[in-house]
Amino acid sequence: MRSPIIEVNDVWVRIDGQTILEGVNLAIYPNEFYAIIGPNGGGKTTLLRVILGLIRPTRGEVRIMGGTPAEMRGRLGYVPQFRTYDFQYPITVMEMVLSGRLGHVDGIIKRYGREDVMLAERAMETMGIADLANREIRALSGGEQQRAIIARALVGEPNALLLDEPTVYVDAPTELQFFEILNRLRRTMAIVLVTHDIGAISTHVTRVACLNRRLYTHDTSEITEDLLEAAYHCPVDLIAHGIPHRVLRNHEWEE
Amino acid sequence: MSILAVLGYEFFQNALIAGVLTSVACGIVGTYVVVRRMVFISGGISHAAFGGIGIGYYLGIDPILSAVGFTVAVALGVGTLQIRARQQMDTLIGAVWAAGMALGILLVYATPGFAPDLFSYLFGNILLVPASDLWLMAILVAVIVAFVALLYHDLMAVTFDPEYATIMNLPVGRLSLLLLALVALTVVMLIRVVGIILVIALLTLPAAISRMYTSRLKSMMMSAILLGIGFTLAGIWLSYILDIPSGATIVLVGSSAYAVAVGAQQVRERR
Numbered sequence: 001m002r003s004p005i006i007e008v009n010d011v012w013v014r015i016d017g018q019t020i021l022e023g024v025n026l027a028i029y030p031n032e033f034y035a036i037i038g039p040n041g042g043g044k045t046t047l048l049r050v051i052l053g054l055i056r057p058t059r060g061e062v063r064i065m066g067g068t069p070a071e072m073r074g075r076l077g078y079v080p081q082f083r084t085y086d087f088q089y090p091i092t093v094m095e096m097v098l099s100g101r102l103g104h105v106d107g108i109i110k111r112y113g114r115e116d117v118m119l120a121e122r123a124m125e126t127m128g129i130a131d132l133a134n135r136e137i138r139a140l141s142g143g144e145q146q147r148a149i150i151a152r153a154l155v156g157e158p159n160a161l162l163l164d165e166p167t168v169y170v171d172a173p174t175e176l177q178f179f180e181i182l183n184r185l186r187r188t189m190a191i192v193l194v195t196h197d198i199g200a201i202s203t204h205v206t207r208v209a210c211l212n213r214r215l216y217t218h219d220t221s222e223i224t225e226d227l228l229e230a231a232y233h234c235p236v237d238l239i240a241h242g243i244p245h246r247v248l249r250n251h252e253w254e255e
Numbered sequence: 256m257s258i259l260a261v262l263g264y265e266f267f268q269n270a271l272i273a274g275v276l277t278s279v280a281c282g283i284v285g286t287y288v289v290v291r292r293m294v295f296i297s298g299g300i301s302h303a304a305f306g307g308i309g310i311g312y313y314l315g316i317d318p319i320l321s322a323v324g325f326t327v328a329v330a331l332g333v334g335t336l337q338i339r340a341r342q343q344m345d346t347l348i349g350a351v352w353a354a355g356m357a358l359g360i361l362l363v364y365a366t367p368g369f370a371p372d373l374f375s376y377l378f379g380n381i382l383l384v385p386a387s388d389l390w391l392m393a394i395l396v397a398v399i400v401a402f403v404a405l406l407y408h409d410l411m412a413v414t415f416d417p418e419y420a421t422i423m424n425l426p427v428g429r430l431s432l433l434l435l436a437l438v439a440l441t442v443v444m445l446i447r448v449v450g451i452i453l454v455i456a457l458l459t460l461p462a463a464i465s466r467m468y469t470s471r472l473k474s475m476m477m478s479a480i481l482l483g484i485g486f487t488l489a490g491i492w493l494s495y496i497l498d499i500p501s502g503a504t505i506v507l508v509g510s511s512a513y514a515v516a517v518g519a520q521q522v523r524e525r526r
Contacts, residue, residue: 052422073422080418089290089415090466090475099412103423110408136470152419 003066004029005075005160005190006051011060013046020046021057024215028160028190033183035201036194038211044194045081047211048162052078065159074103077153077189079163082146087138093148094133097123100152116155123151127181143174160190167197179204261495266382270491270501273384276392277441277448277457278483280399284441285462285483286476287434291414294459296333299348300435301442301454303329303355308376308446309362318376319388322443323395329355330439334432379450379502381491388447395440402437410434411472448487449502457483460509464516486512 008026012019020043028034038044049055051062053069064072077100091099100123101116124130127147137145146166153161161182167175179202182191186204194211195201201208210216261267288297307325311318333351337344363370375383403410412420413430420427438458445454461482462475469475490505497504 054418054421070424074424076422078419078422085416086290086292090470090472091411091415092471095411095471096415099408099415099419100423102408102412102420102425109405112408139470156423 002030005065006192007063008047008051009061009063011047011050011057011062013043013050013055014058019213021050022213024060024211026209026215026217028192030159030190031186033186033191033204033206034193035205035208036192036211036215037198037201037208038194038196040196042196042212044196044211045164047215048078048164048192048194051162052076074156075159077150077156077158077161079146079150079153079161079166081164082142082149082166082168085145085149087145089138090136092134092136093124093129093140093151094120096137096148097133097151097155100155104156119155119157120151123154124148126154126185127151154185158189160192161185163191163193165195165197166193167195176202265386269384269386269389270381271488272389273381273392273448274487274491275484276389276396277444278461278487279480280396280441280444281457281483282461282465282478282480283399283403283476284434284437285458286465286472286479287410287414288438288458289462289466290472290475291434293434293438294455295345296348296435297438297442297458298455299333299352299355300326300330300439301445301451301458302352304439304442304446304454305359305376305451306355306357306362307359307443308451309359309366312366312370312373313362319391319443319446322446323391323440326439326443327436330435331432334435338428338431375450376446377450377452378500379446379448379453381448381487381501381505382494384447392444392447395444399437399440402433406430406433407473449505453502453506456506456509457486460513461486464513467516467520482509482512 004027006026006028008024011021011024013021024043024047026047036044036047046055050057051064051069052073053062062069065075066072097120098112098116101112101119102110105112105116121130121133124133127150129144129147129151132140132144132148137148140148150161150163150166163182167178182193183202183204185191193205207217288294304322304326306329307322308318310325311321314321329351333347336347363373372383409420409425409430410433412423412425413427414434417427417431420430441458442454445457449457461479464482465475465479469478486509487505490508491501493499493508494501494504
């Protein structure tokens with residue numbers, strides 16, 4: 001068995017007396033397409049930020065390829081939530097994607113080399129935005145901006161790609177295409193996708209977990225009713241694809 | 256006397272050189288101030304600079320020199336608190352803003368004798384810039400240009416997306432502090448030209464107008480520099496022929512240009 005890229009061991013996060021994450025255990029292996037679903041405020045973004053070393057867990061630890069997040073986060077690509085960006089910043093797609101190489105360029109005074117430019121071009125090609133290289137990001141559509149953010153994450157040749165709600169601004173046909181791209185990327189890296197949108201879980205996903213303060217894991221890629229109920233603390237209507245029919249159960253609102 | 260004849264005077268040449276030097280600093284640093292939305296913190300730093308002027312009066316040294324040290328220290332202090340303490344930033348800036356001014360007033364009051372050119376520190380007078388100050392300005396501009404040229408990519412990454420810069424293990428805290436220190440240096444340079452109270456205009460207006468017509472950080476800096484030079488020269492010329500205060504005139508020229516640019520943008524977007 002190969003060793004995991006990301007290991008989350010009994011991680012607890014308490015912020016201002018509120019428990020955000022409770023005893024979360026998670027291991028992500030190479031070439032996995034791991035989807036974590038859960039309600040808004042369930043701790044999905046917090047979990048990603050703990051993995052990236054942006055939040056220190058109250059208890060427990062995260063290991064990335066055997067090291068601490070601060071040492072090893074250069075091996076991860078991160079696609080933050082779309083809304084948090086200032087798209088008015090005067091920066092071209094090429095400049096933005098290249099900036100993802102900064103963590104890999106040595107020296108105090110950083111200059112991009114031929115290899116950096118080559119990797120940036122390849123990442124833009126992968127995301128289908130090569131022709132937009134010299135466009136300003138504020139002139140792009142929402143979907144194109146999202147692709148540019150992902151290209152920036154890819155340019156560091158990561159071992160795992162973490163995506164936070166990546167499909168919010170992507171329409172349905174593009175979404176299929178988008179999952180095709182992620183599935184292709186899975187050959188060289190693990191994909192970790194968190195979302196509140198159960199419909200966003202594609203058939204390419206190899207494992208699913210539900211997060212609502214605690215992480216409810218499952219061996220397969222199916223979203224089961226039990227899994228969702230455990231996470232959402234109430235019966236959930238399943239109308240997503242990958243599930244043969246609408247699973248609906250009478251339930252009382254006594255939560 | 257015609258404007259050409261005036262050009263022969265040393266004080267006028269000094270004013271032009273000072274205008275160009277400050278425009279270079281403003282164009283570069285102001286670009287970061289605008290894209291990183293640091294306008295309010297820059298206002299706080301510039302007003303706090305009056306404390307440094309007061310120290311100069313009290314100790315009997317060149318007030319601009321003491322303002323350099325004091326203002327950089329204030330900028331670094333506020334920046335550190337911003338990173339470390341979980342203070343509400345706008346409140347903190349407001350406190351520093353007022354405290355710096357108050358300190359300056361008390362120190363000037365405590366200094367025996369009359370403070371002759373105090374007014375020019377508050378409202379600026381580019382026509383009174385001594386040759387010795389030009390050297391200091393030139394050095395400050397060189398420092399600013401050097402830092403920005405060497406750390407261009409890093410500063411871009413940090414001002415565009417500080418969180419991603421953190422993940423890439425760039426020294427985000429130190430680079431943010433450096434940026435604030437550069438703001439402080441620029442502010443001190445501007446004191447001679449437009450005065451403490453009007454500094455924020457020359458720091459932000461050229462960059463803000465430039466932002467509307469450029470798509471890259473570098474070109475935004477370049478055109479902000481040219482706009483700044485245009486505003487200062489037009490302001491100096493107007494203030495000379497109308498015999499009105501230079502600092503306020505420069506600021507009103509810049510503000511008018513900004514109003515026109517915003518109006519033009521509104522018209523463009525409505526089409």
